Amino acid sequence: xxxxxxxxxxxxxxxxxxxxxxxxxxxxxxxxxxxxxxxxxxxxxxxxxxxxxxxxxxxxxxxxxxxxxxxxxxxxxxxxxxxxxxxxxxxxxxxxxxxxxxxxxxxxxxxxxxxxxxxxxxxxxxxxxxxxxxxxxxxxxxxxxxxxxxxxxxxxxxxxxxxxxxxxxxxxxxxxxxxxxxxxxxxxxxxxxxxxxxxxxxxxxxxxxxxxxxxxx
Ligand SMILES: C[S@@+](CC[C@H](N)C(=O)[O-])C[C@H]1O[C@@H](n2cnc3c(N)ncnc32)[C@H](O)[C@@H]1O
Numbered sequence: 001x002x003x004x005x006x007x008x009x010x011x012x013x014x015x016x017x018x019x020x021x022x023x024x025x026x027x028x029x030x031x032x033x034x035x036x037x038x039x040x041x042x043x044x045x046x047x048x049x050x051x052x053x054x055x056x057x058x059x060x061x062x063x064x065x066x067x068x069x070x071x072x073x074x075x076x077x078x079x080x081x082x083x084x085x086x087x088x089x090x091x092x093x094x095x096x097x098x099x100x101x102x103x104x105x106x107x108x109x110x111x112x113x114x115x116x117x118x119x120x121x122x123x124x125x126x127x128x129x130x131x132x133x134x135x136x137x138x139x140x141x142x143x144x145x146x147x148x149x150x151x152x153x154x155x156x157x158x159x160x161x162x163x164x165x166x167x168x169x170x171x172x173x174x175x176x177x178x179x180x181x182x183x184x185x186x187x188x189x190x191x192x193x194x195x196x197x198x199x200x201x202x203x204x205x206x207x208x209x210x211x212x213x214x215x216x217x
Contacts, residue, residue, distance in 0.1 A: 005039075012038050016045060018072065020098040024065045033087070035065040036134065037206035040160060044132070047156065047211070048073040053129035055079070057150060059116040059143065060135030064091030067109050068098050076130065078109040081116040083135075088113045120146040127152035133159040138181040141188040148197055151214045157198070162189060163208025 017025075028035045036044070044066070053076045058067055061082035070078055082088040088111050095109050112119055116135055120143060129152045133140060140159055147157050163169055167182045168189065174182035192200045192212050200212040 009038060012042050016072065018098070018101065020094060020101055021065065021068055021072070024063055024068070024094055028063060028065060033062055035062060036069070036160065039206045040209060041066070041069055043203075043205055043209065044069060044158070045073050047158070048076075048130065051130060051156060052076075053155070055126075055128050056130045056132065057081075057120075057128040059120070059131075059133045061091045061111055062087055062134075064094040064109070064111075066132065066134065067091070068094065070130075070132075071098070071104075071108060075108070079112060079128075080109060081112045081114065081119050081135075083113070083115045085113050117143055120150060123150060125149055127155065129155045131155065131157045133157065134161070137161050137164055138184040141184045141191065144188065144191060144195075148195070148214060153214055153216075155214050157192075157210075157212045157214070159188075159192075159210045159212075161207040162202060162210045163204060165207065168208065 025035070027033070048070060052074050056070055056076045056078045058078060058080035061067060061080040067078050067080045070076065082091060092111055099107065117139060128150050131147055131151055133143065133147065151157055162185055164178070164182060164185055167174055167178055168185045189202060189210065192198055192210055193202070197214055197216050198212040199215050200210055202208065202210045
């Protein structure tokens with residue numbers, strides 16, 4: 001990390017976490033489960049505090065860390081999709097634990113186990129006010145039409161890791177292993193930047209994050 005990044009990470013607040021989130025963050029580090037970076041978490045907290053969406057769609061639950069961050073900031077109903085059944089079961093247990101800890105009986109988070117590309121293609125047009133995409137990076141481009149369809153007017157679509165370790169913005173031809181991911185992310189960023197239904201900003205925050213507001217249907 002650069003000095004600026006180190007400095008900014010040092011300023012991130014500790015006061016918003018809770019026992020379940022702290023445990024989950026340790027578990028993720030121990031077991032090498034990727035979860036949102038601390039900077040991304042704080043950015044999402046700020047965005048959700050401003051927008052207070054009534055409902056959220058998340059693609060890529062993992063152990064449920066980001067979903068519980070959302071839940072701690074707003075009372076949105078959350079639908080989160082995870083294709084790995086074992087990790088989705090861990091997320092389910094974490095949600096139950098957090099409900100007990102917080103005395104929250106609302107069961108406000110629903111996990112759908114399945115491949116998000118197929119799941120969202122089958123979803124009837126609904127109006128998610130906030131969509132967070134944090135799954136296989138090479139697939140974002142194939143989900144885009146459905147994400148736009150499922151997003152409410154003035155709703156927000158946030159996608160994580162869009163700069164993929166700096167590789168997406170580099171002028172280099174991508175290494176064989178990352179070629180599809182990098183090529184698809186470049187196509188995805190070009191598409192969301194120039195799509196007339198969206199107003200998009202791409203930020204070099206953590207691994208890169210895009211924020212698109214749906215401005216027309
Ligand atoms: C980076 S992790 C998600 C982390 C989570 N958002 C958090 O911050 O706590 C990505 C997850 O997306 C899941 N995933 C990848 N491709 C998917 C797909 N097509 N459909 C559903 N889940 C997918 C992976 O199994 C993995 O658990």
